[in-house]
Amino acid sequence: MSSRLRFLRSPGGAIGAVILTFVLLVAFVGPFVAPYSPTAAVGEPLAGPSAHDLLGTDEIGRDVLSRVLHGGYSVVLLALAATVIAYASGLIVGLVAGYVRNWVDPVLMRGVDVLLAFPPLLFLLVLITATGTSVAALVIGVALVQAPGIARLVRTVTLEASVRGYVEAAVTRGEGTPAILRREILPNIAPALIADASLRYTFSVLLIAAANFLTIGLQPPTSDWGLMVSQNQQYIAINPWSVAAPIAMIALLTIGVNLIGDAIGRSLGRSTAGWAR
Amino acid sequence: MSVEASPLPALLPDPSEEVQRGSSHGALRFVARRVLAGVLTLIAVSLVTFAALQLLPGNVASIVLGRAATPHAVALLDHRLHLDTPFFERFVHWMGGAVHGDFGDSTLALAQGLPNPKISSLISQPLTNTLILAGLTIALLIPLSILLGVLSAKYADRLPDHVISVLTLIFTSLPEFVVGSILILIFFSAMNLLPPVTLVPTGSSPFDHPDALIMPVATLLLTSLAWTTRLVRVGMLEVLRSDFIRAERLNGLPERRVVWRDAVRNGLAPSIQVFALSIQYLVGGVIVTETVFSYPGLGTQLVSAVLGRDVTEVQAITVIVAAAYIAINIFADLLVVYLVPKLRTAL
Numbered sequence: 001m002s003s004r005l006r007f008l009r010s011p012g013g014a015i016g017a018v019i020l021t022f023v024l025l026v027a028f029v030g031p032f033v034a035p036y037s038p039t040a041a042v043g044e045p046l047a048g049p050s051a052h053d054l055l056g057t058d059e060i061g062r063d064v065l066s067r068v069l070h071g072g073y074s075v076v077l078l079a080l081a082a083t084v085i086a087y088a089s090g091l092i093v094g095l096v097a098g099y100v101r102n103w104v105d106p107v108l109m110r111g112v113d114v115l116l117a118f119p120p121l122l123f124l125l126v127l128i129t130a131t132g133t134s135v136a137a138l139v140i141g142v143a144l145v146q147a148p149g150i151a152r153l154v155r156t157v158t159l160e161a162s163v164r165g166y167v168e169a170a171v172t173r174g175e176g177t178p179a180i181l182r183r184e185i186l187p188n189i190a191p192a193l194i195a196d197a198s199l200r201y202t203f204s205v206l207l208i209a210a211a212n213f214l215t216i217g218l219q220p221p222t223s224d225w226g227l228m229v230s231q232n233q234q235y236i237a238i239n240p241w242s243v244a245a246p247i248a249m250i251a252l253l254t255i256g257v258n259l260i261g262d263a264i265g266r267s268l269g270r271s272t273a274g275w276a277r
Numbered sequence: 278m279s280v281e282a283s284p285l286p287a288l289l290p291d292p293s294e295e296v297q298r299g300s301s302h303g304a305l306r307f308v309a310r311r312v313l314a315g316v317l318t319l320i321a322v323s324l325v326t327f328a329a330l331q332l333l334p335g336n337v338a339s340i341v342l343g344r345a346a347t348p349h350a351v352a353l354l355d356h357r358l359h360l361d362t363p364f365f366e367r368f369v370h371w372m373g374g375a376v377h378g379d380f381g382d383s384t385l386a387l388a389q390g391l392p393n394p395k396i397s398s399l400i401s402q403p404l405t406n407t408l409i410l411a412g413l414t415i416a417l418l419i420p421l422s423i424l425l426g427v428l429s430a431k432y433a434d435r436l437p438d439h440v441i442s443v444l445t446l447i448f449t450s451l452p453e454f455v456v457g458s459i460l461i462l463i464f465f466s467a468m469n470l471l472p473p474v475t476l477v478p479t480g481s482s483p484f485d486h487p488d489a490l491i492m493p494v495a496t497l498l499l500t501s502l503a504w505t506t507r508l509v510r511v512g513m514l515e516v517l518r519s520d521f522i523r524a525e526r527l528n529g530l531p532e533r534r535v536v537w538r539d540a541v542r543n544g545l546a547p548s549i550q551v552f553a554l555s556i557q558y559l560v561g562g563v564i565v566t567e568t569v570f571s572y573p574g575l576g577t578q579l580v581s582a583v584l585g586r587d588v589t590e591v592q593a594i595t596v597i598v599a600a601a602y603i604a605i606n607i608f609a610d611l612l613v614v615y616l617v618p619k620l621r622t623a624l
Contacts, residue, residue: 012446114321119602121561122595129583129591130329132340206452210565213454214580229458233569236458236473240466247458251451258450 007263016259023253027072036063038070038223046238055241058232067223068245074224075212075253079204082139086146086204087197093147094154095181099162109155115148120207128216138217142207146200153196157189164188195268198261205257209250225250308611315607320372322599327368330588331360337588341388357387358589371592380593385585396593400578404597407574409483411563413490414497415556422502422552423545426509430517430544431536433510442510445503453562457496457569464492475572483572493570497562501555508551509544516544546616553609557602 007013036042041061042053049056055064097108115123127141161167162185170180211217212226220231225246232242331337337360342350355361358381359370374381378397386394393399429441448456465473475489483490516522517540525535567576575594582590 114318114325117318117322117603118325118595118599119557119560121564122598125564125579125583126326126329126591126595129586129588132586202450210452210454210561213452214565214568216580216583226454229454230568233458233461236461236466240462243458244462247455247462251455251459254452254455255447255450258446262446 007260007267010263010266012259013263013267016256016263019252020256020260023072023249023256024076026069026249027076030069030072034063034066034069036066038062038067039221042066046235046242048239049241055245056239058228058239058242059235064228064232064239064242064245067228068225068249071223071225071228071246072249072253074218074222075205075208075226075250078135078139079142079201079208082142082204082208083146083197083201085140085143086150086200087193089143090147090150091154091193093151095158095185097151098155098158099177099181099185105155108151112148112151115144116152118145120145120203121210124207124211125216128211133216133219135218138208138211142204142211145207146204150196150200154189154193157192158185161185161188191268195261195265198257198264202254202257202261205254209254225253304614307614311607311610315603319596319600319603322603323372323375323596324368326592326595326599327371328364330592331367332364337384337586340586341384341588354384354388357382358384375593375596380596381589383582383587383590385582385587385590396590399590400575400594400597403573403575403578406477406483406572407563407567407576410490410493410497410567410572410574411556411559413494414501414559417494417498418501418505418555419552421498422505422509423541423548425502425506426548427513427536427541427544429506429510430513433514433517438510441506445506447503448499449503449507451500453496453500453565454569456499457492457566460492460495461569473570475570477573489570493566493572496566496569497559500562501559504558505548505551505555509548512547512551513540513544516540519543546613549613549616550609553605556605560598560602 008017039062041057042063043057043061045057045059045061047053047057047061053063053065055068058064058067093108093112097105118126123145124141127144128137131137166188167180167184170184175183208217209226212224213230215227215230218224218227220227228246229243229250232239232246236243337355337358342354352361359367362370371381380396380400382394383391383396383399386399425441425445429438432438461473464471471492472486472489473492475483475486475493477483477486477489517536521543522535522540525539526532563574564576564579566572567574568580571577575598579591579594579598582594
């Protein structure tokens with residue numbers, strides 16, 4: 001097994017991989033095998049499970065199973081997009097602040113401190129109030145919530161790396177700052193960042209699912225697991241499956257990514273004591 | 278501390294000197310510095326919130342009033358919200374009021390012509406309700422996570438530890454609305470024991486409906502307990518392996534005293550910041566949990582203000598919550614320094 005997949009050897013990592021594979025299959029193959037359209041009314045409203053609708057129908061007669069099969073890829077992909085954007089911006093700020101030792105560092109870091117003083121969900125709520133709900137606002141908002149923490153971590157590991165011999169050697173050879181950051185520092189801080197990135201992705205999933213549940217993210221009639229929970233909750237007494245099914249999928253998704261993030265962190269020799277939440 | 282068995286490293290200054298230095302001046306300066314930094318952070322947070330909400334796209338008044346609003350109505354609302362004054366003047370004026378508990382008027386309530394649009398009166402009842410919910414949760418969270426964390430460390434790598442660690446890993450992974458909905462499915466849908474929504478008529482207290490409080494508190498506990506338990510376990514493991522605990526055991530002191538008195542005392546100081554972090558984390562959890570159970574608190578109020586794009590109300594609630602968030606942090610820092618004398622030498 002290659003060293004990249006070493007995390008799969010731990011029981012937690014292996015279980016997480018199995019769970020996540022199942023969730024990803026449902027999310028990405030589901031839309032092609034769903035019996036009905038996720039937005040079409042196909043039966044009586046709030047019918048219980050039957051041969052026609054295996055998980056029953058929701059309040060306007062849409063097939064719950066079809067909506068669950070269509071409702072997963074949004075959170076998986078949006079969380080990925082948010083994490084990538086957060087990392088791109090956090091990485092640049094952190095590298096610059098950690099390597100360039102002049103007035104830029106304290107200025108950037110005080111900005112980071114202020115943003116970190118916001119409770120994460122609160123910051124997202126403020127941004128959504130300012131821009132109104134949209135997919136772009138959701139993704140950029142979640143990225144903005146995560147970026148300051150990433151910048152701080154990148155700065156710390158960059159500071160550590162920048163005093164090493166190989167960096168001084170590169171400086172002596174006369175290499176430029178961008179080349180040093182890319183060729184000397186980045187490869188050496190990468191392991192720490194990979195472990196962190198997997199936890200950030202977990203957090204992006206949790207935040208986006210919560211935002212969709214609060215209806216400040218994706219909007220009806222989109223089929224999304226978080227949104228389905230909030231839409232169907234008031235009818236929980238009539239068709240509990242309309243809530244139980246998306247709940248189960250979100251639970252499997254978050255447990256799966258968490259187990260894998262935990263295992264990756266351990267396989268890279270990092271303590272999980274400072275769990276990012 | 279009752280046990281001084283672990284020798285102080287030679288690098289640390291003489292303890293008697295430390296008492297003198299750590300006493301009045303240094304400690305006071307530390308408190309003052311920490312509080313000042315907190316106040317500055319809060320001002321910065323308010324400014325960022327203010328700028329994000331009032332400088333970003335569109336005219337607040339026309340968004341809330343809708344497209345059909347007459348220019349006159351927009352101008353009138355602009356004036357009532359002080360939107361016709363320059364940004365910094367508006368901010369300073371708002372901060373001046375906020376210090377005295379006056380957060381201005383709710384944009385939405387003004388636009389709808391409600392008789393009492395004052396934000397301070399709109400949020401006072403929800404604020405009390407939220408403090409009740411959070412207070413109950415914290416009061417149960419701390420003893421429970423100490424109990425579970427210590428048990429987990431005491432039986433490290435044996436059955437109780439494995440059970441606790443699997444359960445905590447699962448619950449740490451779950452969002453609050455998932456845990457809340459699972460509880461509703463079990464205790465309402467399946468067993469019909471507890472109400473799925475918290476109905477608290479205005480003027481009455483959530484304490485009048487204790488059964489409606491059970492599921493919201495349980496949701497917050499289950500999601501934050503996991504995290505604190507894991508971290509108490511880490512701190513306790515370290516202490517239980519230390520020399521002085523071994524010495525106590527070798528001296529034949531009763532196990533109960535060794536673990537629950539001496540080890541807990543020494544192992545918990547690092548956990549204080551963990552508790553502070555998880556209490557801070559409750560801030561987000563409370564917003565979601567209140568929405569799950571339609572609990573009439575600050576969280577549901579905030580979410581409906583966000584959905585209605587009630588800029589002034591979102592701003593007020595955000596700054597109040599951020600103030601609590603920052604205050605918890607400062608309090609934890611001071612408490613740790615108070616409880617761990619070693620840290621005082623650095624002042």
